[in-house]
Amino acid sequence: MGATLHVSRRDHVMLLEIADPATRNALGGDKFFRAIEEAIRIANDDMDIRVVIVTGQGEAFSSGGNVREMHGRKGMFGGTPEQIAEQYRTGIQRIPMAFWKLDVPAIAAVNGAAIGAGCDLACMCDIRIASERAVFAESFVKVGIVAGDGGSWLLPRAIGHSRAAEMAFTGDTIDAATAREIGLVSRVVPHDELMTAAFELAGRIAANPPHALRWNKRLLRESQIARLDTVLEMAAAYQALAHRTEDHTEAVTALLEKRRPVFKGR
Incomplete structure (x- = not known):
């Protein structure tokens, strides 16, 4: 069974x-x-x-x-x-x-x-x-x-x-x-x-932005087997994507406004 x-x-x-x-x-x-x-x-x-x-x-x-x-x-x-x-x-x-x-x-x-x-x-x-x-x-x-x-x-x-x-x-x-x-x-x-x-x-x-969580996990996973320059290149690509998410804007805004952020996975 x-x-x-x-x-x-x-x-x-x-x-x-x-x-x-x-x-x-x-x-x-x-x-x-x-x-x-x-x-x-x-x-x-x-x-x-x-x-x-x-x-x-x-x-x-x-x-x-x-x-x-x-x-x-x-x-x-x-x-x-x-x-x-x-x-x-x-x-x-x-x-x-x-x-x-x-x-x-x-x-x-x-x-x-x-x-x-x-x-x-x-x-x-x-x-x-x-x-x-x-x-x-x-x-x-x-x-x-x-x-x-x-x-x-x-x-x-x-x-x-x-x-x-x-x-x-x-x-x-x-x-x-x-x-x-x-x-x-x-x-x-x-x-x-x-x-x-x-x-x-x-x-x-x-409580953290879902895209950022997944990208951080992928980087940690890849870091187990990849060279530093490969991981840095991946990090640059994910960072470029992250800076253009609504959740990143919300996180920074909430930090400056001293309130709890609300993330929508976008």
Whole structure:
């Protein structure tokens, strides 16, 4: 069956909730992958959506791959080596590719265990905040495999090569306090306050002009792989566009008039 993705809206924020209590929100199933892709397409197309929050229902954020299916060589874990490789490409790898294309700032609200691909899913988001109950593990080596969902690319960009290597080579689980110490999350909050904190942060982000948010995200994303001169050229182009938006005029006017701006995405 695979996980279900619950999608909802609150003001300018889209909430994505992973739900599969039987597997502690394991990531799998074509329906789930399509739901992720569709939610991100909607967020990109709707200028009224300014932030995406990703979380899990129940006690876990995501347990990653379905270990029972792994053991039984079912689903994307079954078949010849060639078939398994193709099933990864057309299956779980659709998630990092979809998030790479997301123009809207994304927050991972890590409510519990983020294990394997669940840890990597959190790293696909721009900002990670954690419940005090959250734990993280880049645990693929513990089951004798590698991070087939892009973790070897994602995790070092979140916490640096040395710490990412330690997590990947040991497969050890770290608690929320350690995750904050190494920069995997920016904040740890009491469990019952996690979603309040996530929406409060999302609200502070969403208070800004939507075009400027998206252009800033694109620049940060491109800066991970591009040369300085390339990013400067992109910044000049986006800056030229930004200076001619109505929202820029409104922001400057509101600042001078000492009032709260009203942005319309134009």
